[in-house]
Amino acid sequence: MKRTNRPARFDAIFLPHLDAAHNLARWLVGNHQDAEDAVQDSFVRALTYFDSFHGDDGRAWLLAIVRHTCFERLRRRYRQVEMPVEDLNLARDTGPSPEALQLQNADRLSVQRGLEALPAEFREVLVLREMEGLSYKQIAQVAEVPIGTVMSRLARARQRLAEALTAASRKETA
Numbered sequence: 819m820k821r822t823n824r825p826a827r828f829d830a831i832f833l834p835h836l837d838a839a840h841n842l843a844r845w846l847v848g849n850h851q852d853a854e855d856a857v858q859d860s861f862v863r864a865l866t867y868f869d870s871f872h873g874d875d876g877r878a879w880l881l882a883i884v885r886h887t888c889f890e891r892l893r894r895r896y897r898q899v900e901m902p903v904e905d906l907n908l909a910r911d912t913g914p915s916p917e918a919l920q921l922q923n924a925d926r927l928s929v930q931r932g933l934e935a936l937p938a939e940f941r942e943v944l945v946l947r948e949m950e951g952l953s954y955k956q957i958a959q960v961a962e963v964p965i966g967t968v969m970s971r972l973a974r975a976r977q978r979l980a981e982a983l984t985a986a987s988r989k990e991t992a
Contacts, residue, residue: 828868831876838950839884845945846888856891860884878956932982940975
């Protein structure tokens with residue numbers, strides 16, 4: 819393949835997965851700005867090592883790079899100073915009534931808090947499966963673990979999230 823086709827081929831393979839990369843990064847690093855930085859670093863790495871990409875699943879390859887970049891950033895951050903996770907600005911849906919909006923926001927906040935409370939290895943498989951729609955095989959490639967580990971982590975993540983949401987619901991009704 820000609821060198822001149824390299825940028826166009828890179829764009830065709832990886833740019834369609836930009837939103838998925840940002841979504842994974844946001845859930846792993848905890849805020850929008852750090853996620854943007856991580857995705858930018860990931861795309862630079864992907865371009866740098868593009869010649870080593872020999873497959874047809876660009877999404878899994880890119881998300882593996884995003885995952886590594888995010889965890890590297892988190893390790894550096896916690897080595898320097900432990901910082902609190904910033905509150906995410908949630909986009910409000912336009913609804914028919916203020917009551918409906920309040921219920922929607924309460925549900926979103928509960929899910930967001932539940933996801934944020936999960937350990938990173940559980941949170942990442944849940945985001946990759948439920949939000950990004952990756953197969954177990956793709957998640958195994960991204961997380962560099964066996965498929966059985968993906969299935970186990972996913973089951974435990976779902977269970978912990980359900981427990982957290984149930985506890986939050988009970989707390990609100992009490």
